[in-house]
Amino acid sequence: MPEPLPTPHDYRMHPALAARFVGAGLVALALVMFGGTALVAVAGWSGDLLLVPLVLGVVGVITLGWWLRSRAYVLRADAEGYHVRLVRGAGVRDAAWRDVESAATSSPRGIPCLVLHLRGGGTTTIPVQAVAIDREQLVREVQRRLDAGRGLRRLGDS
Secondary structure, eight states, X not given: OOOOOOSSEEEEBOHXXXXXXXXXXXXXXXXXXXXXXXXXXXXXXXXXXXXXXXXXXXXXXXXXXXXXXXXXEEEEEOSSEXXXXXXXXXXXXXXXXXXXXXXXXXXXXXXXXXXXXXXXXXXXXXXXXXXXXXXHHHHHHHHHHHHXXXXXXXXXXX
């Protein structure tokens, strides 16, 4: 018998995807520093002025990395339903489990996704590579949550 799933539960962002966001932040910081350096050089100001955007940028990138690893989530599931964040093109981002008709896997544009089909024709698409959990485990857990939200139990569960 599978043990009950924790409720609510946050499915965090995959570390590789979080690293891409932090890398983009570092590139943005480098561009700001390049522009700031050019401005300081042309205006003849003191180079010490560059310390302010540098320190703020480094603190910002570190904070972004911390937030992505420890606070940000891709999918939050509880006993009532789910909420999706940080996924572009996810479709319907919030729904109750009772509004979900089915859960299936799909590969639009070659990207493996979990697709939740809702009553009324809406869908929620979650790329499984964005979540820091094994693909099969994510599908099993969402299916169990869907069944529990509908008041169903699988054969063999007490």
